[in-house]
Amino acid sequence: MFSTLLFIFGALITFVISQECVPYSSPYDFSSGYPTIWETPTSDDFNTDEFQQVYNSIDWSQVPDIEPHQVVNGGLDRSNYPDSDPDCWWTYEQCSAPKAPGLQPDITICPEPETWGLTYDDGPNCTHNAFYDFLSENNQKATMFFIGSNVADWPNEAQRALTDGHQICVHTWSHPYMTSLSNEGVLAELYYARKAIKYVCGVTPLCWRPPYGDVDDRVRAIAQQLNLATIIWNLDTNDWDMEPVGSETPDQIDANFQSFVNMGQNGTFANSGCIVLEHEINNGTMSKAIEWYPKIKSAYQYVVPIATCMNITQPYAETNYTYPSFSEYTGTD
Ligand SMILES: *[C@@H]1O[C@H](CO)[C@@H](O)[C@H](O)[C@H]1NC(C)=O
Ligand SMILES: *[C@@H]1O[C@H](CO)[C@@H](O)[C@H](O)[C@H]1NC(C)=O
Numbered sequence: 001m002f003s004t005l006l007f008i009f010g011a012l013i014t015f016v017i018s019q020e021c022v023p024y025s026s027p028y029d030f031s032s033g034y035p036t037i038w039e040t041p042t043s044d045d046f047n048t049d050e051f052q053q054v055y056n057s058i059d060w061s062q063v064p065d066i067e068p069h070q071v072v073n074g075g076l077d078r079s080n081y082p083d084s085d086p087d088c089w090w091t092y093e094q095c096s097a098p099k100a101p102g103l104q105p106d107i108t109i110c111p112e113p114e115t116w117g118l119t120y121d122d123g124p125n126c127t128h129n130a131f132y133d134f135l136s137e138n139n140q141k142a143t144m145f146f147i148g149s150n151v152a153d154w155p156n157e158a159q160r161a162l163t164d165g166h167q168i169c170v171h172t173w174s175h176p177y178m179t180s181l182s183n184e185g186v187l188a189e190l191y192y193a194r195k196a197i198k199y200v201c202g203v204t205p206l207c208w209r210p211p212y213g214d215v216d217d218r219v220r221a222i223a224q225q226l227n228l229a230t231i232i233w234n235l236d237t238n239d240w241d242m243e244p245v246g247s248e249t250p251d252q253i254d255a256n257f258q259s260f261v262n263m264g265q266n267g268t269f270a271n272s273g274c275i276v277l278e279h280e281i282n283n284g285t286m287s288k289a290i291e292w293y294p295k296i297k298s299a300y301q302y303v304v305p306i307a308t309c310m311n312i313t314q315p316y317a318e319t320n321y322t323y324p325s326f327s328e329y330t331g332t333d
């Protein structure tokens, strides 16, 4: 009887732990000190003492006075935006060299020739274990752009990224169009995502990627004051738009990967490499990443995370985390 009970208990525990995407309890409490999970921060979040302090720590005279864009039918309204692109709005014409003074350019390429900058957005996803196992088996590190709300929901999965040696960057709290938000909204999206990563993983990222690439000089200026470098991409697999979540067939996504593999073989990146947009949204996107990895590895000389491309050996504000330089990672010392 006792052993039967033990057996049932054991089975239950194994079931709970091995069943992906079943919420679990953790020591991390997000019920206060954070916006509501998966909601864009509101005035309730802006009116706290903590946020006011963060807000007052920003030198707003360095932040260009740019009106937020409107979101219409789920997309950004570009209709009244001047052709001269005064705000270096990436969404308009992929501008990445800021026009306002004092701003760092976005990182859009890996400077190393024949090199594939490996990045995955929107994690941590509760189904990512097989994918992270695959990366580990291949001794492959990547840059992970984590959504704060996902870190709050899946803290063990977030910690795994750090343990596995991946580079963690901020991908906002709730994945909005950043240029559509007020200054407070932009600041809160960045600040609380970074805080969640620090709380759960113990590190303070120094990089972020705007959801949809949607950044302009106002948003850049706020990110820069939080010591977050803006990282975009120059190749988009469009895996985010794959069925069933999106509208493209797996064949269309394969065609994109194939053309990027061709580029690795035909000299497109002879002088400098690429940063590729991929996602850990679901089994489909992660399976595509696994399927194409061997072909990418053989088409490109190196496949590395962004910190490695840039020789950033201390990718967090905490100085006791050291990552390999490009030559260390690739063994080309
Ligand atoms: C995708 O799902 C299949 C079937 O459940 C599983 O075998 C595979 O490991 C999953 N792939 C990833 C990357 O999670
Ligand atoms: C390299 O391959 C890409 C993708 O197939 C193609 O668009 C590009 O024109 C090719 N470049 C050269 C120099 O052949």
Ligand SMILES: *[C@@H]1O[C@H](CO)[C@@H](O)[C@H](O)[C@H]1NC(C)=O
Binding pocket: 122, 125, 126, 127, 150, 281, 282, 283
């Ligand atoms: C994580 O993966 C699950 C299963 O594929 C999916 O339903 C969910 O939308 C993903 N979560 C996020 C936040 O993208």
Ligand SMILES: *[C@@H]1O[C@H](CO)[C@@H](O)[C@H](O)[C@H]1NC(C)=O
Binding pocket: 111, 112, 309, 310, 311, 325, 326, 327
């Ligand atoms: C990284 O370091 C290597 C070796 O010192 C150097 O050749 C390369 O130019 C550096 N790359 C960047 C982006 O600083």
Ligand SMILES: *[C@@H]1O[C@H](CO)[C@@H](O)[C@H](O)[C@H]1NC(C)=O
Binding pocket: 202, 318, 320, 321
């Ligand atoms: C870095 O220091 C922090 C705080 O002392 C500690 O919790 C963490 O384990 C250290 N990490 C490494 C990789 O040394």
